[in-house]
Each structure stands twice: as structure tokens, then as C-alpha cells.
Amino acid sequence: xxxxxxxxxxxxxxxxxxxxxxxxxxxxxxxxxxxxxxxxxxxxxxxxxxxxxxxxxxxxxxxxxxxxxxxxxxxxxxxxxxxxxxxxxxxxxxxxxxxxxxxxxxxxxxxxxxxxxxxxxxxxxxxxxxxxxxxxxxxxxxxxxxxxxxxxxxxxxxxxxxxxxxxxxxxxxxxxxxxxxxxxxxxxxxxxxxxxxxxxxxxxxxxxxxxxxxxxxxxxxxxxxxxxxxxxxxxxxxxxxxxxxxxxxxxxxxxxxxxxxxxxxxxxxxxxxxxxxxxxxxxxxxxxxxxxxxxxxxxxxxxxxxxxx
Ligand code: PMP
Numbered sequence: 536x537x538x539x540x541x542x543x544x545x546x547x548x549x550x551x552x553x554x555x556x557x558x559x560x561x562x563x564x565x566x567x568x569x570x571x572x573x574x575x576x577x578x579x580x581x582x583x584x585x586x587x588x589x590x591x592x593x594x595x596x597x598x599x600x601x602x603x604x605x606x607x608x609x610x611x612x613x614x615x616x617x618x619x620x621x622x623x624x625x626x627x628x629x630x631x632x633x634x635x636x637x638x639x640x641x642x643x644x645x646x647x648x649x650x651x652x653x654x655x656x657x658x659x660x661x662x663x664x665x666x667x668x669x670x671x672x673x674x675x676x677x678x679x680x681x682x683x684x685x686x687x688x689x690x691x692x693x694x695x696x697x698x699x700x701x702x703x704x705x706x707x708x709x710x711x712x713x714x715x716x717x718x719x720x721x722x723x724x725x726x727x728x729x730x731x732x733x734x735x736x737x738x739x740x741x742x743x744x745x746x747x748x749x750x751x752x753x754x755x756x757x758x759x760x761x762x763x764x765x766x767x768x769x770x771x772x773x774x775x776x777x778x779x780x781x782x783x784x785x786x787x788x789x790x791x792x793x794x795x796x797x798x799x800x801x802x803x804x805x806x807x808x809x810x811x812x813x814x815x816x817x818x819x820x821x822x823x824x825x826x827x828x829x830x831x832x833x834x835x836x837x838x839x840x841x842x843x844x
Pocket of ligand 1: 574706732733734735736737754755756757758759760793794795796
């Protein structure tokens with residue numbers, strides 16, 4: 536899990552590195568919470584630290600900005616923002632880290648939700664990740680999910696592929712709902728009642744040797760999801776993208792979540808129904824092992840996706 540920042544640790548903000556305590560905005564700079572961000576992990580590897588799929592995360596950040604019409608590309612290149620994350624990590628005393636680049640508006644407070652005349656800001660913070668990764672520590676962690684009534688918005692009302700601040704309001708309400716009912720996280724449906732994802736991870740089901748996951752309609756296009764596609768293919772299997780209903784989840788042999796923070800996490804129960812044996816299934820375990828080796832620089836293909844610090 537991530538740790539609290541220390542007052543002196545470096546934060547990159549609008550072109551310079553400043554101590555965390557000086558990375559401030561004024562209260563009137565808050566503009567309807569409009570912004571986009573990324574969540575990136577760096578792992579301790581032999582001889583130092585390495586960021587996993589840095590370019591892919593930076594590319595998604597720029598795509599998110601483009602979708603929200605934020606002129607990020609006029610200020611920075613993808614290469615610059617990736618290099619800043621590398622530099623920030625070099626200045627940080629830890630090797631296992633969570634990197635959070637974020638782009639947001641500042642400027643005079645207005646009445647209407649207009650972006651005209653606002654200023655664009657960019658910042659990156661690195662926080663220490665303690666406890667390594669569950670998968671690489673060989674822990675058998677699994678979670679419980681509860682379907683929530685807070686459904687993902689229609690595509691006409693939001694941009695699901697953007698990792699945008701506003702998209703997380705539904706996730707926040709859904710998570711409160713799940714916690715109130717004693718589950719670890721919420722399972723969100725779309726407006727037609729099909730399964731989408733959890734509040735911070737994509738979802739896969741395995742049944743009769745078939746791996747399935749919802750298509751990129753009202754979900755975030757996860758970087759870990761794409762990694763899992765690749766890992767599954769390397770085991771000789773395939774992933775099918777198709778709409779899944781709750782019954783597909785309830786009757787699955789295995790259900791697992793994928794995300795930068797959760798990595799590959801087994802789901803043992805959904806809406807009070809036990810999934811499979813109630814423990815991580817064989818494919819989930821296999822993928823967890825491959826993922827752990829990949830991010831820690833111990834897999835054959837590790838170097839393709841690691842930026843060594
Ligand atoms: N869905 C949501 C809503 C998320 O916040 C995340 C975490 N970024 C994911 C899926 C998984 O994406 P990734 O694998 O890129 O971390």
C-alpha cells in the first residue's frame with residue numbers, strides 16, 4: 536500500500552521540482568474537479584528500480600487529456616512526462632513506488648463549468664509502496680464484491696476511456712455502498728445491467744477453460760488488462776471480450792481483477808455467492824506468478840515493459 540508523503544520529498548509541478556510542502560494551489564483554483572491522471576507502479580528489481588509500462592501509462596494520460604480537450608500536448612511531449620517520472624523516482628529514496636501524474640485546471644473561480652480562460656497545471660508525485668506486491672510476496676489474497684445500484688454512466692454522458700477525475704464519483708459512491716454491506720469492493724453494472732468493472736480494477740471470468748472479460752464500452756482501458764491478454768495468450772489460451780451478465784460471474788470457475796494497484800487479485804465471493812472453490816483458481820494463480828515475475832524483471836519478456844531507473 537502507499538504511504539503518506541513526507542514534507543520534504545520532491546514533487547514535480549509545472550516544470551520544477553519542489554518540496555511536497557510547497558506544491559500548493561489556491562482554494563479558488565478548484566474547478567469542478569476537472570482533470571485527468573495516471574497510476575503507475577515502480578518495482579524494486581535487481582540492481583535498482585524499474586517502472587512498469589511507463590510509456591503506455593503516459594500515452595493513456597495524453598489520450599485522457601485529448602478526450603477532455605485539455606491542451607496537454609501543447610505544453611509537454613509524452614517523452615518529457617515519462618522522463619520526469621524517471622527523474623522523480625531517481626530523487627526519491629524508495630524503490631517500490633506508486634507514481635501519480637495529474638493534469639488539472641487552475642485560475643479564477645467562475646460560475647459556469649467553462650474551461651475558457653483557465654490555466655492548465657501538471658504535477659507528478661511519487662509515494663513509497665510498502666509491502667511489495669501481494670503476488671510477488673506469494674500471498675493468497677482474495678476479495679469479496681457486492682453489486683451496487685450506482686451504475687456506470689451512459690457513454691453519452693461521460694468518456695469511460697478517459698482516466699478522468701469525474702469518472703471516480705460513481706466509483707466512490709459504489710465503494711461506500713460495498714463497504715456498508717461488508718464487501719471489499721463494488722461490482723458496477725452498466726445502464727443495461729451488464730457487468731463492467733470494480734471501482735479501480737477490470738474484471739475477468741474463467742469458465743470451462745474460457746477466459747472472458749467485458750469489452751471496452753463503459754470501462755477503463757486498463758494497462759494491466761492488456762498485460763493479462765498477453766499473458767493468457769502466452770499460456771496458449773485466448774481472451775474473449777463480450778458482454779457479461781451477473782449470472783456469468785456467479786457461475787464462473789474463477790473470477791479475478793486486474794489493475795496497477797491490485798495487480799491480479801482473486802475474487803472469492805460475489806453478492807454472497809462463493810466463486811469456484813472460494814480460493815484463487817489455477818489460472819489466476821498462474822497469472823499472478825507470471826505477472827510477479829514480469830514486473831520484478833525476472834520474466835523472459837520483462838525488459839519490453841520495464842524502464843530501468
Ligand atoms: N478501472 C478503473 C476504474 C481504474 O481506476 C483502474 C486503475 N487505473 C483500472 C480499471 C485498471 O487500470 P490499470 O490496469 O491501467 O491500472
